[in-house]
Amino acid sequence: MAEELEVGEPLILVSNRGPAQFTVGESGSIEMRRGAGGLVTALSGLTRQLPDECVWVCSAMTDTDIEVARQHEGKPIDLEDGDRWVRVRMVVSEAEAYQRFYSVIANPLLWFLQHDLWNLSRAPNITADIRAAFEDGYLAVNRHFAEVVAEEVERAGGSATVMLHDYHFYLVAPGVRERCPGAFLHHFVHIPWPQPDSWRILPADMRERLVRGLLANDVVAFHTEHDARNFLFTCRQLLDLPVDFDALTVTVDERTVAARWYPISLDVEGFEVLAGSPEVLAYEERLNNSRREFLILRVDRADLSKNILRGFMAFDRMLDLHPDLAGRVTFLALVQPSRGDVDEYADYAERIRRLVADINLKHGHTEWQPVALHFEDNYLQAVAAYRLYDALLVNPVFDGMNLVAKEGPLANRRGGVLILSEHAGAHHELGAFALTVHPFDIDQQADALYEALTMDPQRRQDLHRACVDVVRENDLTKWFRAQLGDISTLRSRS
């Protein structure tokens, strides 16, 4: 286990999903389980290394979360997490406000905008309902979080480092700054930051308020330099603010805000323990029993940004071009259902199912189905599949980082080849050791799949080894230490 990280002063983490969710067990007792999602997994890996005075502020998501939060009357709760404690402050939002915050503004409006997923001739339509959701949902929940965070800063003596996470909370910082001028505010955006014209999908008042909200921080952080520069460029074009592209800063209200980038990675040690766990090995054995000569794998949330359809089109094309592969390859797609209540997502899932059926009908026979599509949420099975792939397809349309591209190589035991979209944040670190694909280019992806399966064994091993080295080197502790280092430098300057 890594040594404890030196934070220097009280730390307040803020993310929508927290490290734990509560449910009522069969016996009627309250049970806790670890929160889901890549960001929570990453931050949970961190908290094991953080000092005890760290507090994690998050949304109460379930009815039982709300009950537990109310029992503690707005104070942090100490939760046991393995051999450590983590202090959690769960924020109870009014139900309708939360729904509008989450299901109208954060997803889909901001998610779609930042991943360039809107079909602009038809959507979005900014209506009075959207504006109401922005004011009474997004802004209201953000203000409430700002109050809670300010309380925690004050509880810590008025000086603390606040680390806000992701697109749910662009409007939290202004309220915290106003109440707690001694706090250092840091916001990490985990999804792509598009160029300024993409923000013009929102009316001027909305887009300007979002950017100004972020500018109430001392640092706005991203996974890639490209995103950080796009953010500064947005400040200049949309708000007409002075930007220094060498120092990577923007000046607003006589304050200097730094844009920074830190590519997020894995808790390597924790992940490797999991990847070698009996549960994973049991899944591995089961998957291995049904494998053919070659296994192509993809692991994704069923999100429009993940480019699942074009991946199957490329596989179809590869089978057209290389009929000798018939019966010898399986494309295993582990797809976690997502946002089924949003029309676009339900439609996308249906299109995926139909395309897979078409491909299996076209190329398969009673003894062989070329695509195995699992629409389920089973992380342990995914990690088991990582161990077995010959080719891992990670071809997102646009993606802030994509941790599948890091987990896969770290777990893989076959010198499997990573096929990686040039539009994934992870491409900056891993592109040199992967087969790079352009996410819209079907034939190029088909060629990459074939190349991965037929590559010289030594080259496969070399590429795989290089990927693993990068992931091990750039682990989560390094990611976090780099942020703390910059915070310390910036604090001492001001």
Place this chain on the structure above:
Amino acid sequence: MAEELEVGEPLILVSNRGPAQFTVGESGSIEMRRGAGGLVTALSGLTRQLPDECVWVCSAMTDTDIEVARQHEGKPIDLEDGDRWVRVRMVVSEAEAYQRFYSVIANPLLWFLQHDLWNLSRAPNITADIRAAFEDGYLAVNRHFAEVVAEEVERAGGSATVMLHDYHFYLVAPGVRERCPGAFLHHFVHIPWPQPDSWRILPADMRERLVRGLLANDVVAFHTEHDARNFLFTCRQLLDLPVDFDALTVTVDERTVAARWYPISLDVEGFEVLAGSPEVLAYEERLNNSRREFLILRVDRADLSKNILRGFMAFDRMLDLHPDLAGRVTFLALVQPSRGDVDEYADYAERIRRLVADINLKHGHTEWQPVALHFEDNYLQAVAAYRLYDALLVNPVFDGMNLVAKEGPLANRRGGVLILSEHAGAHHELGAFALTVHPFDIDQQADALYEALTMDPQRRQDLHRACVDVVRENDLTKWFRAQLGDISTLRSRS
């Protein structure tokens, strides 16, 4: 009539549509009619002022065009156009190459990309067919045009100014430059130039070849400063070329290429003659007989970029909010059918029809249909309608310039109010004298429609007068003269 423009040396205009199309008349004789489209109208207005040694190179579009072109064996044809002659060189492309050039690459691929219209989770799919269309269609037609243009430069003695127009011809300049180093090459892009990340929809080799093709010119021109800067930014980000954002230049292969902007406008004199013609006045009388108290007008090609659906949604919303307008207002939509062979366009037209039917059913009654939708190509009727509107809705999602926003006020006789999208190129000139709308904001557009109909008469007249003054001041001759002036300056420098 304006005096003849001083060009200084032979001029070769290049655009896909030319100033005339030929058809076989009822008697079997070959008949000529003027070409359609905003660009052709504008350039035709110009040619009346150009010296005789100007040649216009364009595509032979119809079977009769091809026949006429072949009769002239690759030489220019002198056509009578009113009181002047225009020399036209029609280029005959191989039919399949032309189809791929026009219907696969230029429209939809480049048009959709540059107007941000792709629904990226589903399209485009860059396949072997698309790549073949790029090589054997777009590039082949462009190379053929380059040869024809080079012939015309040589016929003119080796020194000429070549003015290439629009997104059909990004790959013409390299071939001309190679054969004719004495030519000055100028390319005008009439549609938006998006920011660099939008170009990442195309694989690196395709996007880089397109940009490098444009960079074989001496000047790349746009309608707005924003587009010109986006172009330079694209050169820097995608090709890593040195850019000077103060001088607005980019250096490539030891040459300096200038990005410039010149907002296109109307042939004011020609347009006013047309707007007062008996044909237009006859249409005006007919339209006026059926008008209610208020007339809202839109005039557009049925293009996905024109935002026709949201305009009707806004009208629906206005009627919801202001039931007192029932029976008193008509929304006349003159929509020119377009690209019905492209699925997205056929679907868009169908959605428009259904939405209009829904609105008429919801708000209308036997004595009053709130929306009058005309799906037809009738320019004279559109000009007649310009004379009559109280509010002209021009709300494109994204638009290079939009000449409806200029024609409308110039023809209007009622102090009508212009409602103009902040994303139309015309907004830079006319935004201050229009009601600015955000194209995605339905409620704001509804409010703007109501404000336009209920505005204080003096303010209406003042705004209208200001729009007319701008359009008159910035007329087509000024647009062209500015380009010739810059060309002369840049030529003398090199």
